[in-house]
Amino acid sequence: MSGDDDVDLLIDSWSDRLESVDLTPLDVMSRLRRAALALAEVRHDVFKEAGLGDGEFEVLAALRRIDPHGVGPTRLLALVTCDITTLKRRIARLLGRGLVNRESASDGARGTLITLTPTGRARVDSTMASLIAREREMLAPLSSDDMAGLERGLRQLLDGAEQSKKRRSALER
Template structure:
């Protein structure tokens, strides 16, 4: 692999300006940032292909992963998507207006409601997920299956909160 990509040049420039500093963290994290930016674009393209925004996909995907009939309370959705309850309420209203979910009374709690994925919502979120997996697979083709597994293991370690 070439030693002259943009990150190499950036790290080399900093090493010239501040000698004696180990810039290995910058080398690794700058590459992760660039991969993250690329992933954000892949995700946006996949979601757009199904006529969804990222936030719509997140909510619909949480519902799709739930056991049939694919319904959750706003509180459960807030936890699953790490979105505040006020924002979630607004998002659910927008999704219902688009026909991607329906809202119904919660039989277990008369003070709340449940959001249920509609057939149209399921079609859209499934299409977005299939487009995303295909584009991510294409992005990873340059790695062998063993390299992909190793990378996943390394990122799992890096991403764990325990460190």
């Protein structure tokens, strides 16, 4: 591995100012943050190349993963990371571009179903394939053992973060 990177320099500068503080978490967390930012940039670029916003892709991908006969807005909301107002705006944009349809529920139930159009299905499939290819490029420097270890470590980190969040939430009650 090469010499010092930006994170090493960051830690060195903090260690001069906070001599009594163990800065070990910065080794991992600062690199994780930088990797997340790099991934977000890759994802944004792939979506932009496909003519989609990040949130639009999220809606199309959720629709593609679940019921091919469509889902109601409430179920779709549970699968995306936005509020109902934002979801409605995203659906309206996708409707206007012919990537989704809004249909009345066919089973006699009240409400509407959101479905992918053939164009929307093709767009999300090709975008997902491009995204996977770009993510594979990002991971190219890692061996399969490195990737397996990284995945295990990230699973543990995320599980620990979720448990910590639950503990803090319980204490606040």
